[in-house]
């Protein structure tokens with residue numbers, strides 16, 4: 001009884017520290033988020049007022065703090081029970097979190113921020129579902145999302161795993177893109193699905209998370225031994241949480257260029273898949289021009305900036321790939 005009460009209060013302590021740290025990190029980065037929002041407004045993208053934006057931020061902070069409190073508490077249980085191998089359990093929790101974001105969040109969390117309803121354009125809906133069926137994508141509905149509630153940016157995605165898959169189109173895209181262009185965008189998204197990009201990303205993320213968790217354990221122990229004054233002498237104490245988060249964040253930043261290079265590679269594959277499925281390089285090129293026009297995407301990016309920060313190839317490169325497809329397939333619509 002006494003033991004269980006001690007455990008319960010240790011868990012509560014960890015959960016409280018996790019919530020406080022989440023709040024502190026949010027407060028620390030808030031000026032940057034506010035600046036980004038105001039800049040989006042200045043360029044005419046943000047459609048929300050400051051009040052609505054703050055309310056979305058508040059919702060996000062609540063969901064985030066709740067999730068962090070649960071995950072961090074479980075990690076510290078692992079640290080207490082498996083002091084040598086906790087990082088392996090921590091990595092397992094990290095992987096579950098990635099799967100949650102990919103499979104559960106689109107169905108459970110996203111509706112907190114936006115409304116999803118079946119695509120109203122019956123003709124377009126039928127064309128997209130027919131395209132999905134030819135590629136054996138188990139989707140029986142196409143959703144439109146009121147993205148214009150927050151911003152004028154255009155996008156579309158296929159999200160979910162194991163039965164939670166859904167095809168989602170932003171209302172902003174529906175408003176500005178012609179049916180042929182929307183079909184190319186959908187074919188690109190289906191490429192991500194058919195080529196198993198979500199699963200491939202999960203495999204790589206798992207390797208990175210296991211290696212990262214191992215390094216966090218080793219580096220945190222080394223730092224705690226070298227600088228006893230930071231009070232993280234024992235990883236069991238929730239006082240070690242800021243140190244663990246700091247080390248994990250540094251590793252995350254160092255890994256980002258690699259993850260982005262992999263993402264650009266998958267995007268190139270999805271573009272190629274989209275071209276082969278629609279055989280419509282003109283619609284593809286026209287999509288990329290519209291991304292430049294409506295989203296201020298840029299055609300040519302400094303190779304270093306692209307290598308470090310870009311999750312997608314530059315629009316110039318993507319248009320070049322569409323032209324190359326047209327050159328090899330002169331019979332395709334819009335080629336020649």
Ligand SMILES: [Zn+2]
Pocket residue numbers: 188189192267270
């Ligand atoms: Zn993509």
